[in-house]
Amino acid sequence: MIIVSACLCGINTKYNGDNNLDERILKLLKEGKAIPVCPEQLGGLTTPRAAHEISNGTGADVLDGKCKVKGIDGQDSTEEFIKGAYETLNIVKKCNVTTAILKAKSPSCGYGKIYDGTFTGNKIDGNGITAELLKRNGIKVYTEEDEFRNLYMTY
Known part of the structure; x- marks a missing residue:
């Protein structure tokens, strides 16, 4: 079973x-x-919501308590993003998921590159919070921008 970003569906x-x-x-x-x-x-944010980016770091830094996730409106939503990451991990564990395909560049789901926190479209190396948490727990993470054709044909 694969876990995927709902927006990609x-x-x-x-x-x-x-x-x-x-x-x-x-x-x-x-x-x-x-x-x-x-x-x-899953973390409690509504849809629609303000665009968010990780301020001064990456998902690893957020999980380690070194930076925050903020909306373009200045709202600190760090707690909700962390809660959502852990709720996603809970689903992964309950369903024996080993692979994730997540939305590229997202502050939650981005893998390899994420937006830099300035809301200017600039990107930095790093993972979103959920992608980082899943990686730390042994889940293979891809984004829709990766070549995963062989992966999804085997499931």
């Missing part, structure tokens, strides 16, 4: 109330191979 969980439909991910869901999650909603 066409579910309107994106911060602006929209989605990031990726037909390959939707196919996995339709075939019963994927479980959709939105860590931000």
Whole structure:
């Protein structure tokens, strides 16, 4: 079983109330191979919500208590992002998930690159909070931008 970002399945969980439909991910869901999650909603944030970025760090830094997640409106939503990451990990453990395909560059789900916290579109190396937590717990993480064709054909 694979866990996937709900927005990639066409579910309107994106911060602006929209989605990031990726037909390959939707196919996995339709075939019963994927479980959709939105860590931000699981953490208690509403949809729509203000855009958020990690301020002065990465998901690893947030989990280690070194920085915060803030909305473009200045709201500190660190607690909700961390709660959502742990709720996602709970689902992963209960469903024996070993692989995740998450939304690229997101402060929750980004893997490898995330936005830098300035809301200017600049990116830095690092992971979002949920991606980092899953990685720390032995889950193989991909984004929709990665080549995972062989992966999803095996599930």
